[in-house]
Amino acid sequence: MIQFNRFVLENGLRVLVHEDHSTPMAVVNIMYDAGARDENPQQTGFAHLFEHLMFGGSINIPDYDEPLQRAGGENNAYTTNDLTNYYCQLPAENIETAFWLESDRMLSLAFSEKSLAVQRKVVCEEFKEHYINKPYGDVWHKMRELAYTTHPYRWMTIGKELSHVENARIEDVKDFFFKHYRPVNAILVVAGHVKTDEIRKLAEKWFGDIPPGTRYERNLPAEPVQTAPRFAETYADVPLDALIRTWHMPGRLDKGYYPADLITEILGGGGSSRLFQSLVKEKKLFSNLDCYHFGTIDPGLVAIDGKLVKGVSMEEAAQALDEEIVKIRQSGVTETELQKVKNKTESIIAFEDMSVMSRAGSLALYELLGDAQLMNTELEKYQLVTTADILESSNIIFDENNSNTLYYHAK
Amino acid sequence: MQNRKVAPPIVDAVDLNLVLKPCDRYKLDNGVPVYAVDAGAEEVIMVEWVFYAGNWYEQNNIVAATTNFMLKNGTKKHKAFAINEHFEFYGAYLNRQCYNETATITLHCLAKHLEHVLPMVAELLTESIFPQEELDIYRQNQKQRLEVNLKKCDFVANRLIDEYIYGFHHPYGRYTSTLDYDRLEQEELKAFYRQYYTYGKCLVFTAGKLPANMQQLLNSIFGSLPLNQAEIPAVTFNAAPAAEKKYNIINDPDGVQCAIRMARDFPNRKHPDFAGAQVLNNIFGGFFGSRLMSNIREDKGYTYGIHSYLQNHIHNSAWMISTEAGRDVSAATIAEVYKEMALLRNEPVPEEELDLVRNYMMGSLLGDLDGPFQIIARWKNYILNDLDESYFYNTIGIIRKITAAELQEMANKYLQDEAFYELSVV
Numbered sequence: 001m002i003q004f005n006r007f008v009l010e011n012g013l014r015v016l017v018h019e020d021h022s023t024p025m026a027v028v029n030i031m032y033d034a035g036a037r038d039e040n041p042q043q044t045g046f047a048h049l050f051e052h053l054m055f056g057g058s059i060n061i062p063d064y065d066e067p068l069q070r071a072g073g074e075n076n077a078y079t080t081n082d083l084t085n086y087y088c089q090l091p092a093e094n095i096e097t098a099f100w101l102e103s104d105r106m107l108s109l110a111f112s113e114k115s116l117a118v119q120r121k122v123v124c125e126e127f128k129e130h131y132i133n134k135p136y137g138d139v140w141h142k143m144r145e146l147a148y149t150t151h152p153y154r155w156m157t158i159g160k161e162l163s164h165v166e167n168a169r170i171e172d173v174k175d176f177f178f179k180h181y182r183p184v185n186a187i188l189v190v191a192g193h194v195k196t197d198e199i200r201k202l203a204e205k206w207f208g209d210i211p212p213g214t215r216y217e218r219n220l221p222a223e224p225v226q227t228a229p230r231f232a233e234t235y236a237d238v239p240l241d242a243l244i245r246t247w248h249m250p251g252r253l254d255k256g257y258y259p260a261d262l263i264t265e266i267l268g269g270g271g272s273s274r275l276f277q278s279l280v281k282e283k284k285l286f287s288n289l290d291c292y293h294f295g296t297i298d299p300g301l302v303a304i305d306g307k308l309v310k311g312v313s314m315e316e317a318a319q320a321l322d323e324e325i326v327k328i329r330q331s332g333v334t335e336t337e338l339q340k341v342k343n344k345t346e347s348i349i350a351f352e353d354m355s356v357m358s359r360a361g362s363l364a365l366y367e368l369l370g371d372a373q374l375m376n377t378e379l380e381k382y383q384l385v386t387t388a389d390i391l392e393s394s395n396i397i398f399d400e401n402n403s404n405t406l407y408y409h410a411k
Numbered sequence: 412m413q414n415r416k417v418a419p420p421i422v423d424a425v426d427l428n429l430v431l432k433p434c435d436r437y438k439l440d441n442g443v444p445v446y447a448v449d450a451g452a453e454e455v456i457m458v459e460w461v462f463y464a465g466n467w468y469e470q471n472n473i474v475a476a477t478t479n480f481m482l483k484n485g486t487k488k489h490k491a492f493a494i495n496e497h498f499e500f501y502g503a504y505l506n507r508q509c510y511n512e513t514a515t516i517t518l519h520c521l522a523k524h525l526e527h528v529l530p531m532v533a534e535l536l537t538e539s540i541f542p543q544e545e546l547d548i549y550r551q552n553q554k555q556r557l558e559v560n561l562k563k564c565d566f567v568a569n570r571l572i573d574e575y576i577y578g579f580h581h582p583y584g585r586y587t588s589t590l591d592y593d594r595l596e597q598e599e600l601k602a603f604y605r606q607y608y609t610y611g612k613c614l615v616f617t618a619g620k621l622p623a624n625m626q627q628l629l630n631s632i633f634g635s636l637p638l639n640q641a642e643i644p645a646v647t648f649n650a651a652p653a654a655e656k657k658y659n660i661i662n663d664p665d666g667v668q669c670a671i672r673m674a675r676d677f678p679n680r681k682h683p684d685f686a687g688a689q690v691l692n693n694i695f696g697g698f699f700g701s702r703l704m705s706n707i708r709e710d711k712g713y714t715y716g717i718h719s720y721l722q723n724h725i726h727n728s729a730w731m732i733s734t735e736a737g738r739d740v741s742a743a744t745i746a747e748v749y750k751e752m753a754l755l756r757n758e759p760v761p762e763e764e765l766d767l768v769r770n771y772m773m774g775s776l777l778g779d780l781d782g783p784f785q786i787i788a789r790w791k792n793y794i795l796n797d798l799d800e801s802y803f804y805n806t807i808g809i810i811r812k813i814t815a816a817e818l819q820e821m822a823n824k825y826l827q828d829e830a831f832y833e834l835s836v837v
Contacts, residue, residue: 022452023781024427060415069700070767072424072774091427091774096419104415121712121737125668129715129735133668135562205413237665239558271483271495280552281492287552307559309551340500347455347502347521354453354782 001376002359005196006367009203011212012184016363016372017199018191020356026192027357028098029087030106031364033187034180036081036157037220037298045159048079049123049168050176054086056115058105071097079157082297083368089357092193096202103206106186109177116170123165127158135238139305139408146232147246147301147404151223182213187367191360223248223299226402233407240287241308242408243317246301247397249293253369259385259393260293264302265341266333266390267291267324272340275304278324285309285317297369302397314407325398332391345382423766424773425811431780431803434790437626439615440634446790447625448618450783454522456619457784460532461795463643464514464607467582471599472591477549478603479509482516484545486538491545494531503528511582512725513795514607522620529632537609537636541600554589565735567662568670568836575658575832576674576729578651583724610641614794618787650727652676658834666837669741673732673748675830677721680728680796684821686809688721688730691818693768694760695719695751695826696732700771702751703732711747713740725796730825741835755822759815772810 004018039046054077055064068075073090088098131137140156148154159165188207190199226248250256267275268291279286289306308317352358366374396402435447469475483505484491498505503520505528516535520528560566570586577584615629622628678685689697696703696719703717717734736744779785793802 020452025778025781065700066767067418069698069771069774071421072427072770072777074698074771074775074778089778091422091424091777093422094424094774097421100415100419107415118709118712122708122715125713125735125737126715128667128737133564133663133666133735135559237562239562240555270499272492272499277492281548284548284551287555307555310555336500340496340502343502343524344499345502347504347519350453350455350521351519354451354455354784356781 002353002363004363004372006372007200009183009208011208011210012215013203013207013210014187014367015199015203016187016189016367017194017196018189018359018363019194019196020191020359021193023192023356024092025089025356026092026095026098026190026194027087027089027360028095028102029085029189029191029357029360029364030102031086031187031189031368032084032181033185033216033368035079035083036155037152038180038216038218039152039155041152041155043164043168043172044155044161045123045127045157045165046168046172046176047084048157048159049119049165050173051077051079051084052119052123053109053115053173054105056112056119057110058101059108059110061101061104062110064101064105067097068101073098081153081157081294083365085361085364087357087361095190095194099202099206102188103210106181106183106207107210109173111170111174113170116168116173120165120168123158124162127162127165131156131158136236136242136408138236139242139244139406142232142234143244143246143303143404143406146230146406147248148223150221151298152220153223153296153298153300178213180216183207183210184212184215187364189360189364189367191363192356220298229400230404232405233409235409235411238408238410240310241314241410242306243308243314243321244303244305244406244408245321246303246404247399247402249300249302249397251299252295252297254299255381256393256396258381259389260302260397262338262341262345262382262385263328263390263394263397264291264293265344266337267328268304269341269344274328275321275324279306279317279320283320285312285320314409318405328394329398332387332394335387338385338387338390342382342385346379349379424770424777427773427777429773429777429780429807431789431800432786433800434787439630441636442639443613443615443633445615445617445626445629446787446794447621448783448787448790449621450618450786451620454620455519456522456525456617456621457517457519457787458529458615458617459515459517459791460536461513461515461614461616461791462608463512463612464603465510465512465582466585467512467646467648468607468644469603471594472585473587473595474599474603475514476509477546477595478541478600478608479507479514481541481545481549481600482507482535482539482604482608484549485540485542486534487540488534488538494535497531498528501528505532522622525622526628529628533632533636536638539604541597541604543597546595546597546600550592550595554592557587557589557592562663564662564666564668564670564836567660568672568834571658571660571836572672572674572731572832572834575653575834576650576676578653581648581650584650606641610637611639612641612643613638616787616791618783650676653832656829656832658832660834660836662836667738668735668837669738670836671732671734671736671741671744672834673745673831674729675825675832677728677730677825679724679726680798680802684824685721686806687813687817687821688825689806690768690772690810690813691755691821692719692721692730693772694764694818695755698771698775700767702754703748706751707734707736707744707747711740711743713737713744713747717744723792738837741837745833745835749828752822752826752828755826756819759819762815765815765818769810773807776807
């Protein structure tokens with residue numbers, strides 16, 4: 001049970017405090033309700049580029065990192081399709097430094113042309129490092145475009161193409177900031193060796209006078225229900241053929257999310273999972289095979305992704321995979337299998353909750369989803385899933401008309 | 412209204428009183444030493460078995476890593492699937508890792524399941540059989556994995572730079588080809604397993620919310636195993652560094668980035684310069700605010716990241732600079748690294764910058780000591796390097812007191828251009 005206190009400043013900033021006096025550290029986590037899904041399709045990659053610019057100086061403070069490091073702190077940030085999260089950890093005595101820095105960049109960035117010019121290049125190198133200069137690096141660019149026709153999950157957080165990042169202008173940066181990075185769209189979580197009363201005073205002192213901004217109303221086009229299987233293939237200079245399949249699954253707040261999550265674990269989690277045992281170990285068709293999902297807030301994707309053993313044809317591999325899919329759709333799973341993945345989930349949650357930083361991030365996420373208290377009922381929701389739920393979800397998710405298949409051939 | 416231009420007062424992290432929580436030590440009946448840190452609020456436990464079974468002790472390439480990998484691929488009583496299912500049913504994670512001198516088995520699980528999973532670990536240590544079919548699958552899949560990795564410039568660069576520093580016949584410089592996988596023999600794995608695991612020297616590290624009967628539990632399951640019966644062979648290797656210092660490799664003619672590695676040899680942790688070099692390294696390229704990052708990423712945008720570090724080896728180390736930069740700016744990146752080295756040699760580090768790095772390192776150390784797994788990891792590092800907590804307090808003393816003049820002297824001693832290997836892989 002994670003305890004926390006919650007209050008809201010007059011400008012709409014939601015503040016959560018989680019006290020843990022067993023650590024000498026404090027964590028300050030700010031989550032903004034803006035991610036790659038909120039981008040203009042002609043300016044993809046912007047939320048992530050923007051995350052870089054948040055370190056390029058704010059209106060009163062020329063450099064974010066230096067004063068934090070001087071106070072013994074460390075920080076980082078990440079952008080997903082759904083949100084952007086900034087977090088820092090420092091000795092609890094110096095927590096006010098984090099309030100000073102974070103509140104100033106929420107007040108306003110410096111909007112430096114130099115910072116924009118440099119970070120455009122840095123992000124382009126990041127794009128190259130992870131998605132161009134790596135074998136199979138473009139798999140998810142291709143698969144997302146196949147699986148999504150309408151919803152902005154069609155593109156990756158890094159962006160659809162390099163030119164979108166290269167063409168970003170300072171006016172775009174300003175617009176994005178004042179649209180999304182306002183107190184009403186943000187959640188502040190403070191955790192560790194801190195007291196709620198003091199945090200309330202600090203929050204009012206540093207964040208209280210920031211104009212609230214306008215609540216961002218998200219009106220994203222919903223992905224239409226897929227009604228026929230989709231297929232694509234591509235040839236690339238890679239050593240091995242790869243097979244990638246996806247199916248649409250429910251969003252994060254749907255009750256169908258929990259069985260879907262457990263299904264991916266049953267099929268692909270670890271050395272005793274079904275697909276690994278059948279297709280890698282027994283039939284020896286794949287040299288590696290994973291089953292996972294993206295945990296997105298809007299309806300997401302279940303993915304199965306594997307590299308074929310040389311000499312095995314794509315059709316043979318795909319058919320063997322189909323047999324496993326048919327098996328779970330027809331016969332579901334055993335009580336023991338279900339208990340196993342529930343036990344694993346319990347374990348994962350306990351290990352995640354060991355770190356104060358991870359607890360702070362989770363609180364922010366659940367608050368963003370609507371209620372931080374959800375963090376404490378999550379395990380219970382997994383425990384309630386039955387083998388009948390798994391059977392039903394398998395049949396909904398693995399409907400052939402809901403499937404997307406990509407053959408990624410070695411040239 | 413507060414003045415936002417002025418930073419709030421801070422407590423200098425160098426003044427923090429950092430304490431390394433002691434670890435409990437005891438021995439099992441067979442002499443296996445156990446190091447334990449009982450701490451934390453969550454009901455979780457980590458147990459790690461460390462063996463002197465790294466590639467330092469193998470006769471043929473990849474035997475140590477394969478033995479380590481295949482420990483859980485079959486015993487006299489259980490097939491690989493049943494072993495995996497046993498751990499996974501209890502939500503436990505059993506990982507193994509092969510290093511140069513040592514190889515480990517690491518268990519993470521909920522405290523309530525500990526006694527259900529420990530006996531299976533004991534079985535893996537005494538009854539693994541390395542089935543031929545499992546070896547064949549492993550061989551095929553590892554060869555495929557290697558083929559994919561060899562397409563990556565960073566992977567290729569990491570292999571080659573170590574070869575230049577240590578020589579291919581040194582365990583730190585050796586790497587694997589598909590032929591090495593072809594040559595693997597079941598019997599050789601079994602022999603390596605018997606000598607270095609079943610009868611080998613073993614140390615146990617454990618941390619988390621430990622049960623009151625942890626010592627008895629470990630002793631009843633592991634205390635009567637034949638561990639610690641074989642002496643660790645005295646094996647020595649001399650580094651045979653390459654004569655040529657500069658290399659340009661085209662691995663992928665269409666590559667858009669270049670993996671750059673620059674490195675020189677450096678003594679191990681016991682050398683009196685080691686802790687000071689860590690401070691100098693932080694200034695140079697050891698954290699986000701370092702000179703390499705500030706110049707090459709934050710000012711010029713040549714790369715997503717550039718780092719320098721001292722390799723964490725037991726016998727000897729190397730000082731390494733590592734980045735993936737745009738192909739068209741790779742020469743410029745290398746030139747900037749040399750410029751930063753010259754600056755450190757020629758000018759003392761300004762006091763303000765040095766203060767920042769001292770505070771950053773102390774704050775980071777404080778964060779690193781947060782939680783039982785982090786504390787035991789530090790102890791493990793000291794124990795395997797034959798050090799004790801005085802090393803910790805000595806390092807803190809050096810972070811607090813080292814002067815700009817001493818750092819400049821150290822830069823002149825070690826950061827000499829001609830001592831560095833320079834490798835670019837496109």
